[in-house]
Structures are given as structure tokens and as C-alpha cells.
Amino acid sequence: MSRGRPDDQPRLVVEGLTEVSAELGLSDPRVLATVVGDWASIVGDQIAAHARPRGLRDGQLTVAVDQPGWVTELRYRHEGVLAAVREATGSDAVRSLRIVVNPAP
Helix, strand or coil: CCCCCCCCCCCCHHHHHHHHHHHHCCCCHHHHHHHHHCHHHHHCHHHHCCEEEEEEECCEEEEEECCHHHHHHHHHCHHHHHHHHHHHHCCCCCCEEEEEECCCC
């Protein structure tokens, strides 16, 4: 049974995901969707070609890079990336970055 709606009323998927995420203590899925959708604008085309957001949990955005050198680059730009993410999402839900090497298939 949905909260605050008659049972026969349709719901947007994002409403259900947001509700379930809140109940499980997870981040708002809209924040990650915005980060993924705007990633090239957030970090620039050059970085976006080598790094991609993979997940958001407990305020930590996991970013996978295709080569170890990009770990150093993103660590160097850490504060700038966080500021750009906050601006893009209108939220301070992302408080840190976790950068992992995961070569593209």
C-alpha cells in the first residue's frame, strides 16, 4: 500500500525508489542519476573519458577509472569535483570520493 495515495493511483518509479532508499538508509537515487547524467559536464570530457561514477553510499561517490594515473588526477581535483557535483545536484549528499581502478572491458 502506498503512503498518502489511494491504491489505484499510479506512482512514478522515482517516488518508489526514493521511498525505498530512505527506508534502507541509502542515498537519494536522484542524486546519483544526476551525477551519472551530467558527469562530462561535472568533470570535463577528458576526465569523463577515463572515469565514471559507479555508486553512491553514505555520502561517498565511488568513481572507477581505467588507469592508475587517473586516481592521482582525481585525488588532486577532489575538492573541485565535489563542488561541481554539489552544484549539479543542488545537494550536499556527496561528501567524498572513493576512486578505484577498474579497466573498461
